[in-house]
Amino acid sequence: MQRYFLPDMPVDKLVTISGEDFHHISRVMRMEAGSRIYTVFPDGRTAIATITAIHEVSAEAEVTEWVEKSVELPAxxxxxxxxxxxxxxxxxxxxxxxxxxxxxxxxxxxxxxxxxxxxxxxxxxxxxxxxxxxxxxxxxxxxxxxxxxxxxxxxxxxxxxxxxxxxxxxxxxxxxxxxxxxxxxxxxxxxxxxxxxxxxxxxxxxxxxxxxxxxxxxxxxxxxxxxxxxxxxxxxxxxxxxxxxxxxx
Known part of the structure; x- marks a missing residue:
């Protein structure tokens, strides 16, 4: 799954993806509703999200699962x-x-x-x-x-x-x-x-x-x-x- 760093926390489990990340989702990866991605939020937490809609300049996704595993160096x-x-x-x-x-x-x-x-x-x-x-x-x-x-x-x-x-x-x-x-x-x-x-x-x-x-x-x-x-x-x-x-x- 592709991973995207998002600038805002989810609201009621919903996120909006725009800019270069949206271009990558829609034009490069050609994802559709139902595609799953990793989303990383400003607090460092990671979640699996399912894309629910692809619009002209943005995509919407819903957080379906939080990933607890840390991959960062301890120091x-x-x-x-x-x-x-x-x-x-x-x-x-x-x-x-x-x-x-x-x-x-x-x-x-x-x-x-x-x-x-x-x-x-x-x-x-x-x-x-x-x-x-x-x-x-x-x-x-x-x-x-x-x-x-x-x-x-x-x-x-x-x-x-x-x-x-x-x-x-x-x-x-x-x-x-x-x-x-x-x-x-x-x-x-x-x-x-x-x-x-x-x-x-x-x-x-x-x-x-x-x-x-x-x-x-x-x-x-x-x-x-x-x-x-x-x-x-x-x-x-x-x-x-x-x-x-x-x-x-």
């Missing part, structure tokens, strides 16, 4: 990644959403080849948010990760005050052979905690950025003995957290 994990070239950040958002990320905060790193264009910024952020929505639907998430506009490294560090665990992936830590920090962070991770992990762009984080992050309360960590690409590191982090919090327990 909120936000990925903050330096701006990367081409469509790599699209990939990070799409796959990171499938792996359970709670949000994404891109930042303008000193080694970022890409420079943020403020004039085109809003449109690009809107596109990123759409990618997150589509990936959340595909992976049967009950929430859509928030994607922010790119921040400065100082703003990323400032946002760390809202998190219980603050890490940054640092190539020099891996080269030094210290592999304990990431494991220790996961070992202390319990349900409901908030985690932010910072990773660099192509070329990694600069020494100055590492110093700023450390001064801001972030812990440097290695993600194994190999050096990963900018688009690989965030996905490794999410996969490891998923394994530790969902499969090992």
């Amino acid at each position: 909120d994990v936000v990925i903050s990644c330096g701006l990367v070239k081409g469509d790599k950040f699209d990939y990070i958002i799409q796959k990171g959403t499938e792996l359970g990320a709670a949000g994404f905060i891109p930042f303008e790193a000193s080694r970022s080849v890409v420079k943020w264009d403020q004039k085109k910024g809003a449109k690009k952020t809107e596109r990123w948010q759409k990618i997150a929505k589509e990936a959340a639907e595909q992976s049967h998430r009950t929430r859509i990760p928030a994607v922010s506009e790119p921040l400065s490294i100082a703003k990323v560090i400032e946002s760390g005050k809202d998190f219980d665990i603050k890490l940054y992936a640092y190539e020099e830590t891996a080269k030094a052979g210290d592999m304990s920090a990431f494991y220790e962070a996961l070992h202390g991770l319990t349900a409901g905690k908030r985690v932010i992990v910072v990773s660099g762009p192509e070329g990694g984080l600069s020494d100055r950025e590492a110093e700023q992050l450390t001064a801001g309360g972030f812990t440097a960590c290695a993600l194994g003995p190999r050096i990963m690409r900018a688009e690989t590191a965030p996905l490794y982090v999410l996969s490891a957290i998923s394994f530790y919090t969902e499969l090992m327990r």
